[in-house]
Amino acid sequence: MASVIPVEEIQDEIQCPICLKYLTDPVSVQCGHNFCRVCITQYCETWAEADYGPVCCPNCRALIQRGTLRPNWQLANIVNKIKQMELKPGKEKLCETQNKTLDLLCEEDGETLCVACERSPEHGAHTMILMEEAAQKYKEKIQAHLETLREEREKLLGFKVTGEGKSRKYLIQTQTERQKIVSEFQQLQQFLQKQEQVLLATLENLEKEIVILHLHNVTKLSEKISCFSNQISELEGKHQKPASEFLQDFRSTLSRCKKGKSQQPVEISPELEKRLGDFSQKIIAVTEILRKFKVNVTLDPDTAHPVLVLSEDQKSVRWGDTRQDLPDNPKRFDTELCVLGCEGFTSGRHFWEVEVGNEGHWAVGVARECVRRKGGIRRNPEGGIWAVGQCGGQFKALTSMETPLPLSWVPKRIQVFLDYEQGQVTFFDVDKEAMIFTFPPASFTGERIYPWLWVWGSQLRIFQKYRENSYWEP
Secondary structure, eight states, X not given: OXXXXXXXXXXXXXXXXXXXXXXXXXXXXXXXXXXXXXXXXXXXXXXXXXXXXXXXXXXXXXXXXXXXXXXXXXXXXHHHHHHHTTOOTTTOEEETXXXXXXXXXXXXXXXXXXXXXXXXXXXXXXXXXXXXXHHHHHHHHHHHHHHHHHHHHHHHHHHHHXXXXXXXHHHHHHHHHHHHHHHHHHHHHHHHHHHHHHHHHHHHHHHHHHHHHHHHHHHHHHHHHHHHHHHHHHHHHHHTSOHHHHTTXXXXXXXXXXXXXXXXXXSSOHHHXXXXXXXXXXXXXXXXXXXXXXXXXXXXXXXXXXXXXXXXXXXXXXXXXXXXXXXXXXXXXXSSOEEEBSOOBSSSEEEEEEEOOSSSEEEEEEEETTOOOSSOOOOSGGGTEEEEEEETTEEEEOOSSOEEOXXXXXXXXXXXXXXXXXXXXXXEETTTTEEEEEOOXXXXXXXXXXXXXXXXXXXXXXXXXXXXXXXXXX
């Protein structure tokens, strides 16, 4: 089989050892080696600037004396002629067997051959094509593939640009929604804190006035009691005396007894009593507003896994040691350690708080009414659940591919926020007043959404839940 070798013998002689390209304006040094004038000049200048000592040839390290570069016109002519022949390094090939030009291509073997090798037994029955024709033929095929690849690349670039645009749009939208949620909660919290401070300050002032009035009354009563005690002692002593002594000054004694009569002191002034009444009415009004604003969330025992134990008030759930003998109704989870809230939501904005523990595994969030009750379930939006939780010592959001939440603290009370119309489920740390995670918007499409808890080796307690009301104006 014929093979080829590169024609390098001549090329080595016409390449500059410094730039490894064809010699340009070649010059010779004393040792006989040739270089491009520019290359060797820059080499000598660099050597001198670095103060390496006498300049040496890059090839053989022989000394190069200053001003000894000699133009090599003959070599320059050879280089020019080779350039005209387009003898490029590594391109020109000769047949290794016949040392002849490779003019043909064997289509069966994909090898380039000379005319002599074409007649060899190895290739005698094969189809031969002139190299130029073969090159043109396969260039056209490659060109077709190139066009296809370029089109596919353009499509992918378009997808990438479109995807990046949509991602930016969605990220801006989620950031805007995040800011709205945080702002609304801050306003609500500020309003409640302000109302609490005002009411407590008013109550404290009333308490102080009541205490002052009470102390004033006690002082007056103490003085009166002391006066009466003295009179009693005096009368008791007078009463024991003989008639002759008793009748002396008895009129003045009786007069003093009449003056000693007193009236019951006023325990509270009418003005203070009115203020207390007004304050009570204000508390009743605030209580009515908060009653409209909050709704109790209780856990549904009919949905709880038999291993889970609910408290009597149905506000807390813990993982039990044994499986309870409970009816296997259609609503009950029989495999996953879950429980739902009694009340579901089909509209509005709602949030409630759950106290979580550091031990065991747990998750809190919401679930669709159609969430699977029998057998294993997927604890993610595809399975109808939006939640965050702790499992294996790691805090995470239960997304399609679980998202680790590398918080620098461990939440103790988590607030679950549900905006039904927007399909938004967000989680906050109550103590830190910080958002933990928000899920991408979902479509609940009229389906009822329930509070959802998952417990293994732990305990959770649910607090109040609040919801938006048109009567509430912070």
